[in-house]
Amino acid sequence: MKLIRQLLFFIFLSNVALAQDIDFARQVINDLCAPEMYGRGYVNNGDEAAAHYLRNQLEKMGVSAFDFNYYQDFKMNVNTFPEAMEVEVDGKQLHPGIDFIVSPDAPSVNGEYDIIYLNKSVIGNPNKMDEFEKADKKGKAILLDSTGFNKVQKEYYQQVEKNPFEAVVIIKLLHEKLTWGVSQNVSPFTTLEILKGIFPSNAKKIKLNITNKLLPKYGSQNILGFVEGKTKPDSSIVFSAHYDHLGMMGKETFFPGANDNASGTAMILNLAQYYSKPENKPDYTMVFIFFGAEEAGLVGSKFYTENPVFPLEEIKFLINIDLAGTGEEGITVVNGSVFEKEFNKLKELNDEKNYLMQVKVRGKAANSDHYYFSEKGVPAFFIYTMGGIKAYHDVYDKPETLPLTEFKDLFRLLTDFVKTF
Ligand SMILES: [Zn+2]
Incomplete structure (x- = not known):
């Protein structure tokens, strides 16, 4: 009886922890989709406001910076609509x-x-x-x-x-x-x-x-940090998500980008928070990268793979999350058929724990920030949730209507998956 009570108490505690995580995720999504972030595009430097926010979050969690204060700067041309x-x-x-x-x-x-x-x-x-x-x-x-x-x-x-x-x-x-x-x-x-x-x-x-305004050589940025591994510090698991979105279309209209990709950004922050706690200290070094300018054509992640801050060969596996806000129909794993062994592990874990209704395999696709990594030989998955709301790249992709149906289960699946390496 006592054992059962202890067990129940333990389950209660872990549920409290996860409830807090989902509250934190909601808060992050609301913050990133606020009007002051200008749709995390280039009008009024919305991207910079979001980058600054993420940098502060990492610092607060005690996630270590590489030697340039969490930032990696890059430049690109970008067309914007700041006025009429x-x-x-x-x-x-x-x-x-x-x-x-x-x-x-x-x-x-x-x-x-x-x-x-x-x-x-x-x-x-x-x-x-x-x-x-x-x-x-x-x-x-x-x-x-x-x-x-x-x-x-x-x-x-x-x-x-x-x-x-x-x-x-x-x-x-x-x-x-x-x-x-x-x-x-x-x-x-x-x-x-x-x-x-x-x-x-x-x-x-x-x-x-x-009125359009082409911004030549606009300076945007990736934000990144790491938690050093306990037993394999020279080998790393990378979690990534793009934090940018489409920005403004005229003075008044902004695209919030709640599912795309405030949700994935919140997932990576949640993982950063989890691994930065002493009791969850990982074996491998965990690296968290928030890519900029994905929507402009995978600009931030391409730049990163051309200018990596530590050797790409030290990446054991990369998991990119984009569109983590639904899950009614499970998840899709891009590169699942390329890295079959890892995909099978992920699927087995899911079946065993009954997390998501489906873990669907997909081949190679140049549709998010994992792409240039896998082109350079880094084993990588891109995971997105399926089902639920249909809002995508429109003004309706808002935090108020984002269900986060399988957010917790996806988080559990990811942390379980990391343990298999
Ligand atoms: Zn996206």
Whole structure:
């Protein structure tokens, strides 16, 4: 009886600890998604605010810095939208992020433009098509709506999309969600994606006031630290996550990036907190890296692999976490089929402990910060959660709606997995 009571007490204690961890994770996600972080992009140095926050967290936990105070600086060009973001269609004002997005590589544009349509009723009618082809499209707006297009018509659409007619703006009507991004360069013309449902039918004119600002050689950073291993200090397990997101689209609209990737960032901080406690001191040296500028094209992690702060050969295994906020449908392991032995271990652990409903295998993919590491021969997994909310690269990826369904179980699985090395 006494034993059972002790056991129950122990379970109670470990649940309290995990409850605290999830509270901490929530707090980190809220902090990283706050308006003062400007979507962790490059308008108002949002990336820098987030980096500073992470650096302070590591210091507070007593995680050691490499000899440059947790920072690794790098430079890149990046296109930004710090000011005007106005779109009006026949007098109807559209809402940035909700009704429309501008292409991340858009230049500034200011003026009112006639709209020339290319849709099903035009492309399916030889006379109208003739009219479209003859129309002077230079300096105008071309509206593309591919609803009902066949394969050949879609190929034509793809030509027009590249703007051979030198229109000022290409408008694409979308049925589904809007998905934004980050660009390192500027296109000669603007592309707008607008939700079809809100676009006034047969609108004649579009009025635009959009300001871009290309930031040449913008200084961003990776943030990193380590906890020295007990028995194998010269060999390390690396946990990584990108902390940057898409930033601002105009003065008022920011992309919070709760799932992508405040959630993964919170997971790595939780792991850093765990391993920095004396009772959890690991055998291997644990390295925690928060990469910058992932959304701009894996810039921070590529830079790191070209300028590693300790030899890449000393990395026993790297686990990159991106999108850790759901899990209703389990997790996917990129490189799972490349590192089969490790993948099987992970899957066995999961089955044994009943953590996640599925650990799905996937092959090689250049879709997050593990990529340049595995290209250089570092064994690495990229793990993301599946199911739950559909918000992704849009204004709806918010902390309020992020479920963190399997956050604790993923944490347990990761710490169990580390013990197998
Ligand atoms: Zn991401």
